[in-house]
Amino acid sequence: MLIGKVVGSVVATRKDEKLGHQKLLLVQVHDHTNKxxxxxxVAIDAVGSGPGDMVLYATGSSARQTTITEGRPCDAVIMAVVDSWDLGGDNVYEKWKS
Amino acid sequence: MLIGKVVGSVVATRKDEKLGHQKLLLVQVHDHTNKxxxxxxVAIDAVGSGPGDMVLYATGSSARQTTITEGRPCDAVIMAVVDSWDLGGDNVYEKWKS
Amino acid sequence: MLIGKVVGSVVATRKDEKLGHQKLLLVQVHDHTNKxxxxxxVAIDAVGSGPGDMVLYATGSSARQTTITEGRPCDAVIMAVVDSWDLGGDNVYEKWKS
Amino acid sequence: MLIGKVVGSVVATRKDEKLGHQKLLLVQVHDHTNKxxxxxxVAIDAVGSGPGDMVLYATGSSARQTTITEGRPCDAVIMAVVDSWDLGGDNVYEKWKS
Amino acid sequence: MLIGKVVGSVVATRKDEKLGHQKLLLVQVHDHTNKxxxxxxVAIDAVGSGPGDMVLYATGSSARQTTITEGRPCDAVIMAVVDSWDLGGDNVYEKWKS
Structure with missing residues (x-):
């Protein structure tokens, strides 16, 4: 998985019927230092995340392992909202401080 | 998924029988700012997109999850035509203005 | 899928039994302008392509969806010989002219 | 697989139910010379590794082949702790010396 | 598949039980000109290759299609030892000369 920030959303009316009506979010990838x-x-949101949230996303066939993405033509899913992470013993990100 | 623009098409007569006669479109990848x-x-088109359309495409095994790509040797599918997207609260692309 | 040119072939006698005796071709990737x-x-050839042919290849699990690659430890397959493609309305490649 | 070092961990309370309560570790990728x-x-830990451990991780659908990652929306798993490796006959890393 | 050279091996005692006791080899990727x-x-060896051998390896789910990697958390497998390859009609590598 990689860490990213929800920075926007994508609207699409004409889409494959198997895609369904899931929320399509634009996620900017961050590195391990939060840069x-x-x-x-563009990922389907499986956890009700919103703008500004730091999230984890999974790609490939693993993106179809959530209940809402199963069987869909979807290769990226937000499967967790990140509360915090540390690097080398130091806190890098803390949701409640941001 | 990534965002791209349909910029051309590919013609192939000699192909694996399991590929079928699906439309093969050339998609140029755009970044989140639409650059x-x-x-x-090269993706199979599952949604009837055309030249100039901004689209979403899925890759890998997820590209075989549409009705028309199931079981085919296809690793990229256009599964949505993009109407619009926003980034940091600002509209980046709006189909009806383009 | 990506576009490539068949530029050589690979010979291997000691190989996994499930790989079979398929032709292993060396494919150089070309960009959308044919550069x-x-x-x-290195891809298994599912369509009888030869040196100099422009081809489409699929990767990952999609590379195992042809009749000759099914169940094999193969992550790239040539599944079409390209006749022509266009970019922005202009012809980029035409097999019969090359 | 690639070699990496466990450099941190990620905490996430809101996550897809199929992800479970597995440990999410931050792994920095190292090259073959250990740079x-x-x-x-970010990988699920299947082997009880800890901070500073050099590990092997697998990605994609292969990341779901351990007992604890099966069926989860997880595209990276730590499936081994590295004891040592050599390159061109020379020892590059030896756990018991580090 | 890509071409690589076996340049070392990795030892790991603590590993996921489904990984088994397969040989883990360090493979340096070479380009089509053998640079x-x-x-x-790091790949599981399915063909009994050794140090200095030029090999082909497959990645992703295709890496689990050999008898010894089936069902394992393994995303790279050596599935052939390369005897020779040519590029544009010229021999690039010949095992018996090296």
Whole structure:
């Protein structure tokens, strides 16, 4: 999984019927020090995350292992909202402080 | 999923029988700010998209989860036409304005 | 899928029994403007392509969806020979002219 | 698989129910000479590894082949703690010396 | 598949039970001209290869299609030892000459 920040959302009316009506969020990838990278992914949201949330997303066939993405043409899913993480013993991110 | 623009199409007569006669479109990848990247993919079109459309495509085994790509040797599928997206609260792309 | 050019072949006698005796071709990846990239892949040939052919190849589990690659330890398959493609309305490649 | 070092952990309370309560570790990727790379992954720990351990991790659907990751929306798993490795006949890393 | 050279091996005692006792080899990726790249992978050896051998390896779910890797948390497998390959009609590598 990689860490990312929810920075937007994508609207699509014409879509494959198996995609369903799931929320499509724009996630900017962050590195382990919480620096934004020039990399993004559009992911289905399985956990009710919102703008500004730091999240974990899974890709590939693993993105279809949540109840709401099973069997869908979806290769990226937000499967957790990050509360905090540490690196080398130091806290890098703490949700309640942000 | 990543966002891309349909910029062309590929014609192939000699192909694996399991590929079928699906439309093969050339998609240029765009970044989250809608800037074209030097990256492309050839994808089967599952939603009837056309030249100039901004689309979402899925890769890997997820590309075989639409009705028309199931069981095919296809690792990229256009599974949605993008109407609009926003980034940090600002609209980046709006189909009806383009 | 990506576009590539068949530029060589690989010979291997000692191989996993499930790989079979399929032709292993060296494919150089080309970009959407038909410029060769410094990237290659070794792929099983499912369509009888030959040296100089422009081809489409699929990777990952999708590479095992042809009749000749099913169940094999193969992560790349040539599943089509490209006749032509266009980019922004202009023809980029035409097999019969090359 | 790639070699990495366990450099931290990630806490997430709101997560997909199928993810379970597995430990989420932050792994920094190392190259074959044991130099840290500017690349990381968040992986589920299947082997009880801890901070500072050099580990092997597997990605994609292979990350779901351990008993504790089966069926989970998880695309990276630590499936081994590295004791040592050699490169060109020379020992690069030896756990008991570090 | 990509071409690589077996440059070392990895020892791991604490590992997921489903990984088994397979040999874990360090493979340095080579390009199509046989130049080593700054890229490596740790792969399970399915063909009895040894130090200095040029090999083909497969990744992802395809790495689990050999008899010895089936069902294992393994995302890279050596599935062939390369005897030779040619590029543009010229021999690039010949095992018996090396």
């Amino acid at each position: 934004p990278k020039e990399q993004y992914v | 074209p990247k030097e990256q492309y993919v | 060769p990239k410094e990237q290659y892949v | 840290p790379k500017e690349q990381y992954v | 080593p790249k700054e890229q490596y992978v």
